[in-house]
Amino acid sequence: xxxxxxxxxxxxxxxxxxxxxxxxxxxxxxxxxxxxxxxxxxxxxxxxxxxxxxxxxxxxxxxxxxxxxxxxxxxxxxxxxxxxxxxxxxxxxxxxxxxxxxxxxxxxxxxxxxxxxxxxxxxx
Amino acid sequence: xxxxxxxxxxxxxxxxxxxxxxxxxxxxxxxxxxxxxxxxxxxxxxxxxxxxxxxxxxxxxxxxxxxxxxxxxxxxxxxxxxxxxxxxxxxxxxxxxxxxxxxxxxxxxxxxxxxxxxxxxxxxxxxxxxxxxxxxxxxxxxxxxxxxxxxxxxxxxxxxxxxxxxxxxxxxxxxxxxxxxxxxxxxxxxxxxxxxxxxxxxxxxxxxxxxxxxxxxxxxxxxxxxxxxxxxxxxxxxxxxxxxxxxxxxxxxxxxxxxxxxxxxxxxxxxxxxx
Numbered sequence: 358x359x360x361x362x363x364x365x366x367x368x369x370x371x372x373x374x375x376x377x378x379x380x381x382x383x384x385x386x387x388x389x390x391x392x393x394x395x396x397x398x399x400x401x402x403x404x405x406x407x408x409x410x411x412x413x414x415x416x417x418x419x420x421x422x423x424x425x426x427x428x429x430x431x432x433x434x435x436x437x438x439x440x441x442x443x444x445x446x447x448x449x450x451x452x453x454x455x456x457x458x459x460x461x462x463x464x465x466x467x468x469x470x471x472x473x474x475x476x477x478x479x480x481x
Numbered sequence: 482x483x484x485x486x487x488x489x490x491x492x493x494x495x496x497x498x499x500x501x502x503x504x505x506x507x508x509x510x511x512x513x514x515x516x517x518x519x520x521x522x523x524x525x526x527x528x529x530x531x532x533x534x535x536x537x538x539x540x541x542x543x544x545x546x547x548x549x550x551x552x553x554x555x556x557x558x559x560x561x562x563x564x565x566x567x568x569x570x571x572x573x574x575x576x577x578x579x580x581x582x583x584x585x586x587x588x589x590x591x592x593x594x595x596x597x598x599x600x601x602x603x604x605x606x607x608x609x610x611x612x613x614x615x616x617x618x619x620x621x622x623x624x625x626x627x628x629x630x631x632x633x634x635x636x637x638x639x640x641x642x643x644x645x646x647x648x649x650x651x652x653x654x655x656x657x658x659x660x661x662x663x664x665x666x667x668x669x670x671x672x673x674x675x676x677x678x679x680x681x682x683x684x685x686x687x688x689x690x691x692x693x694x695x696x697x698x699x700x701x702x703x704x705x706x707x708x709x710x711x712x713x714x715x716x717x718x719x720x721x722x723x724x725x726x727x728x729x730x731x732x733x734x735x736x737x738x739x740x741x742x743x744x745x746x747x748x749x750x751x752x753x754x755x756x
Contacts (some may be wrong), residue, residue, distance in 0.1 A: 377533065380533070381533045381534065381714070385710075385711060385714055388707050388710060388711055389711060391703075391707060392707060392708060392711070395704070401704070408699070408702065408703050408704075410696070410697055410698070410699045411697075425703050425704070428703035428704070428706075428707040429696075429703050431707065432526055432696070432701065432703060432706055432707060432710065433696065435526065435529055435530060435533070435710055436526070436529055436689050436692045436693060436696060437689070438529065438533040438685070438689075439529060439532065439533060439685035439686040439688070439689040440686075440689050442533075442682070442685065442686065443551075443554075443686060446547060446551060449547070455615075457614070457615075458548055458551060458552075458615075461551050461552055461555065462551045464555055465551055465554045465555055465558060465686065468555065468558040468559060468562070468690065469558060469686070469689060469690055469693075471562070472558065472561070472562045472565075472689075472690040472691070472693050472694055473693040473697070475562060475566070475694060476565075476693045476694035476695070476696060476697040476698055477693075477697045479566070479694070479697075479698065
């Protein structure tokens with residue numbers, strides 16, 4: 358392996374780490390914000406025992422600053438962090454010109470997207 | 482309260498080397514009386530928090546074998562989705578029994594780990610699939626200060642075990658790190674250190690697959706999962722720091738019987754017996 362490619366791979370790995378950090382911190386901040394809202398307003402923004410599970414309801418609730426909706430957004434961001442990891446890994450393998458693993462990692466991403474679709478459609 | 486549980490679970494998980502889910506689900510169900518389905522939903526979020534939180538601590542993990550992780554991830558994610566679908570359909574009694582059995586197994590596994598000696602490099606027979614998939618790797622061993630090359634073997638066996646680990650993860654809301662390490666370390670003969678590092682990354686991705694199924698299915702309660710996740714994030718970070726100063730071995734000795742006892746309790750609850 359030539360030296361240039363090696364430093365490039367090293368840079369990519371550090372970039373992956375940074376992207377992951379930003380993702381996790383962002384998710385944590387949104388969750389903490391939702392918890393503060395929940396405590397400050399003393400209301401969940403929804404009737405007892407109900408929380409939003411549809412994308413539209415979560416988004417509109419988040420913009421309306423309904424505590425449960427903000428929490429659901431934060432949790433979703435947290436769930437997305439490993440997905441983000443898979444996405445940036447595809448990029449890392451592409452930089453290495455490792456075509457086989459670009460495909461394998463893409464397959465994992467497709468399964469993850471499929472899981473979301475199943476979860477979403479299966480509970481309408 | 483829940484944040485405290487998360488904090489406790491996160492620290493303990495990091496120190497004992499078990500996923501947070503193993504500790505959180507028994508506390509939520511047995512001590513707080515939550516329905517097990519909700520506990521599982523909250524627990525899977527803590528697994529993601531544990532796995533992603535570790536990446537904050539280490540910007541770059543030299544031990545990690547990304548190829549092994551991604552290849553085996555195909556098996557774990559498919560298993561996890563199946564498990565997550567099934568868990569919404571089965572009787573909660575079955576879940577209690579399975580979880581109880583899992584805890585008892587983990588207690589034994591921890592005893593086995595305590596007795597195990599340090600990593601020895603095993604001679605493996607060259608494996609055609611491993612070569613084709615370029616799964617063999619190297620890692621830098623801090624203890625000896627040497628670069629260690631290793632080869633992996635029995636890829637189909639490891640792949641099958643990972644599928645099972647995925648099902649367990651989706652079904653019970655655990656990271657099933659123990660099963661993953663067994664697949665890589667015991668079946669594929671990968672050294673323990675890269676096995677653990679790779680397993681930690683895989684846990685998050687596997688958990689993400691089942692978490693979305695729970696998330697959109699309403700099994701994920703924000704008021705339970707959110708404080709837990711924050712607690713875990715803090716706890717895991719603190720845990721990995723204090724790990725060096727805490728008497729891990731003593732903690733293990735205290736905790737193994739507790740896990741075993743919880744396991745028996747949960748299994749009994751599943752069978753409808755209460756003490």
